[in-house]
Amino acid sequence: MKALASLLIGLFVVTSVQGASTITQWTFNSGTDSSTSTGTLTPYIGSGTAATIGGVTSTYATGSSSDTDPLSDGNSALNTATFQAQSTGSGTAGVQFMVSTAGFEDIILSFDHRASGTASRWAQVDYTLDGGTNWVTGFWNNAGGISPDSSFYNFSVDLSSIAGAGDNALFGVRIVSIFSPNAFTENDNNSYGADAAYQRSSATTTGSGTYGTSGTWRFDLVTFSGSAAVVPEPSRMLLLSLGSFGFLMRRRRA
Ligand SMILES: [Ca+2]
Numbered sequence: 386m387k388a389l390a391s392l393l394i395g396l397f398v399v400t401s402v403q404g405a406s407t408i409t410q411w412t413f414n415s416g417t418d419s420s421t422s423t424g425t426l427t428p429y430i431g432s433g434t435a436a437t438i439g440g441v442t443s444t445y446a447t448g449s450s451s452d453t454d455p456l457s458d459g460n461s462a463l464n465t466a467t468f469q470a471q472s473t474g475s476g477t478a479g480v481q482f483m484v485s486t487a488g489f490e491d492i493i494l495s496f497d498h499r500a501s502g503t504a505s506r507w508a509q510v511d512y513t514l515d516g517g518t519n520w521v522t523g524f525w526n527n528a529g530g531i532s533p534d535s536s537f538y539n540f541s542v543d544l545s546s547i548a549g550a551g552d553n554a555l556f557g558v559r560i561v562s563i564f565s566p567n568a569f570t571e572n573d574n575n576s577y578g579a580d581a582a583y584q585r586s587s588a589t590t591t592g593s594g595t596y597g598t599s600g601t602w603r604f605d606l607v608t609f610s611g612s613a614a615v616v617p618e619p620s621r622m623l624l625l626s627l628g629s630f631g632f633l634m635r636r637r638r639a
């Protein structure tokens with residue numbers, strides 16, 4: 386009986402452990418030329434929609450070196466500009482990705498992010514469960530992690546704690562520029578309080594240059610992954626198991 390119980394417990398474990406699969410991935414590489422200044426918003430894997438929000442404009446520029454496929458098509462990144470003026474519109478400008486997570490759970494968002502020197506170093510992830518009608522803001526921020534400027538940094542955001550992020554055809558996230566949560570002093574010696582101003586990506590503490598709307602953010606390898614939702618219903622599995630136990634018990638008594 387103990388062996389059978391172990392076997393059945395083992396079956397439960399096997400059916401519930403699944404590797405993470407890519408649901409949707411944007412590489413921004415257009416498959417029609419080798420130029421990095423052309424690209425596409427059509428996902429490389431899966432389906433979904435990508436857009437800029439809050440007046441942000443976009444072009445394409447050289448992508449992350451982590452994007453190794455397909456280099457022959459030109460490795461592009463989504464290059465975004467025209468963010469908000471200093472001390473205005475925190476959390477309104479950035480990029481938005483809508484992806485159906487139907488059939489998946491334990492959703493993870495990962496992306497490569499690069500800032501130019503005068504762009505904001507602080508980014509925040511918001512999410513929607515209803516196709517963008519309502520947004521939950523400030524689920525995660527990057528801790529100012531795209532500084533120093535002009536390098537791609539990889540971020541992984543675990544969304545598994547969000548009830549409703551998985552198995553949701555109307556799921557989406559946006560990555561927006563936010564004021565620094567910490568007080569800081571800018572290169573022009575202006576001092577700003579917490580949650581009052583954008584802090585530029587450049588880590589240089591001397592010389593001229595401050596946050597400006599001409600700063601750019603680049604995105605590459607924007608990826609949603611998740612585990613396939615467990616197919617056998619636990620209640621059915623339990624009934625099946627109990628049935629097997631009963632059958633075995635009757636055979637032993639006979
Ligand atoms: Ca790319």
Ligand SMILES: [Ca+2]
Binds near residue numbers: 420423
């Ligand atoms: Ca191209």
